[in-house]
């Protein structure tokens with residue numbers, strides 16, 4: 170039994186994308202992005218009341234990076250992971266978890282632009298600093314992609330799934346078009362069938378109502 174607890178357009182999308190890449194059968198439990206994530210029934214699955222939570226038989230993975238690593242180890246034939254001793258192993262780990270470096274700033278920006286009410290409580294300074302820090306990470310990725318189509322020498326991997334999904338969220342706050350290689354990379358990733366299948370379904374609640382949120386004026 171595989172069950173993914175998911176909020177559309179959130180970090181759980183990276184696990185959803187991975188499940189689709191692997192072609193597995195699974196159940197999708199779609200949650201609203203609200204305080205129901207802190208209900209005792211859900212806290213029994215994810216102790217922090219967050220998404221994703223991936224249930225596989227009696228095991229629960231409640232960190233997106235851990236879930237991707239676990240699925241890679243469980244399905245080595247798919248070639249999305251990288252074994253210790255492989256020339257790309259350290260790069261695979263670094264870039265797989267780089268997704269979370271991106272997502273922490275995206276989460277801060279989502280909070281500022283989307284979650285905080287009333288709007289006058291939002292901080293122009295925080296939006297400026299967090300967008301600048303995100304842009305610095307985009308710059309690092311753009312440099313990494315010089316002469317490469319994927320983050321690893323050995324080709325498409327779970328690292329591209331983690332980072333590609335992080336970019337899906339982050340591009341609401343820093344424009345990818347400023348970074349030519351990164352933009353082309355994201356275009357390639359988002360054209361994948363499994364990525365398309367991980368997008369919100371018709372009628373799903375959206376985290377982002379706007380395509381882009383400018384730094385606030387203060």
Ligand SMILES: N[C@@H](CCC(=O)N[C@@H](CS)C(=O)NCC(=O)O)C(=O)O
Nearest residue numbers: 179180218219220221231232233234
């Ligand atoms: N490091 C965790 C972060 C999980 C996380 O914070 N997820 C967000 C959605 S992107 C969430 O569930 N937020 C709910 C909340 O803050 O109440 C992971 O990668 O799984």
